[in-house]
Amino acid sequence: MIRLTYEPFDPGAVLNEFCGGRLEIGAIATFTGLARAEAGATTVLELEAYPGFTEAQIGKFADKARARFGLDDVLILHRAGRIAPGEPVVFVATAARHRRAAFEACDFLMDYLKSQAPFWKKEHGPDGARWVEPHDRDHADLARWDKETSK
Amino acid sequence: MARVLLFGRLSDVAGWRERQVESPSLSALRARLAADDPALGEALGGRGVQVALDQVIVRGEAFLNATTEVAFLPPMSGG
Numbered sequence: 109m110i111r112l113t114y115e116p117f118d119p120g121a122v123l124n125e126f127c128g129g130r131l132e133i134g135a136i137a138t139f140t141g142l143a144r145a146e147a148g149a150t151t152v153l154e155l156e157a158y159p160g161f162t163e164a165q166i167g168k169f170a171d172k173a174r175a176r177f178g179l180d181d182v183l184i185l186h187r188a189g190r191i192a193p194g195e196p197v198v199f200v201a202t203a204a205r206h207r208r209a210a211f212e213a214c215d216f217l218m219d220y221l222k223s224q225a226p227f228w229k230k231e232h233g234p235d236g237a238r239w240v241e242p243h244d245r246d247h248a249d250l251a252r253w254d255k256e257t258s259k
Numbered sequence: 260m261a262r263v264l265l266f267g268r269l270s271d272v273a274g275w276r277e278r279q280v281e282s283p284s285l286s287a288l289r290a291r292l293a294a295d296d297p298a299l300g301e302a303l304g305g306r307g308v309q310v311a312l313d314q315v316i317v318r319g320e321a322f323l324n325a326t327t328e329v330a331f332l333p334p335m336s337g338g
Contacts (some may be wrong), residue, residue: 156266158314186337221337222336225338227338228266242334
């Protein structure tokens with residue numbers, strides 16, 4: 109399930125719901141990304157989405173992850189709007205029969221989200237606001253999955 | 260009238276986020292926006308800026324009809 113939310117969410121509650129009623133799963137890996145204060149430089153993180161398009165693009169990558177890692181289920185919950193430091197920005201949960209697939213799929217999905225998912229990120233702070241675009245590191249993180257495919 | 264949407268830094272450059280613009284094609288739309296606002300015209304042609312028509316990424320030229328939604332998308336970053 110792919111969901112965009114403009115309200116704060118509780119990752120623990122989302123995880124509990126995701127875990128419920130599963131008898132053959134064996135492994136659920138999760139990642140929770142929090143907004144950083146950057147030592148006071150960021151007072152608000154603003155994330156702009158393109159509702160409809162954003163979920164659809166993330167959904168395509170979630171389908172890739174399902175096929176590549178043989179996942180039984182995947183959940184991606186992503187905040188948009190104005191986010192305070194310390195609040196969750198993104199929550200990814202991957203469910204598989206065994207742990208390796210769950211861990212790797214979670215890592216893969218986060219690398220995708222950091223550099224390809226349709227969000228535009230602006231940091232607001234005492235010195236004004238600035239748009240944040242993906243770093244070279246983020247592109248390199250995503251590229252390593254292509255290398256693994258061609259091995 | 261195409262419905263033009265600007266995301267991220269593009270809307271800061273333009274000072275607007277959404278606008279109806281009469282234009283028969285994507286290239287004509289780019290020319291029209293650049294004529295009205297050269298800074299925006301330059302930003303739209305900047306590195307990594309993609310275009311989506313009715314929420315589908317396109318490359319190159321395309322015809323626009325009265326209800327086409329044209330979104331200009333600068334480099335994306337989530338998570």
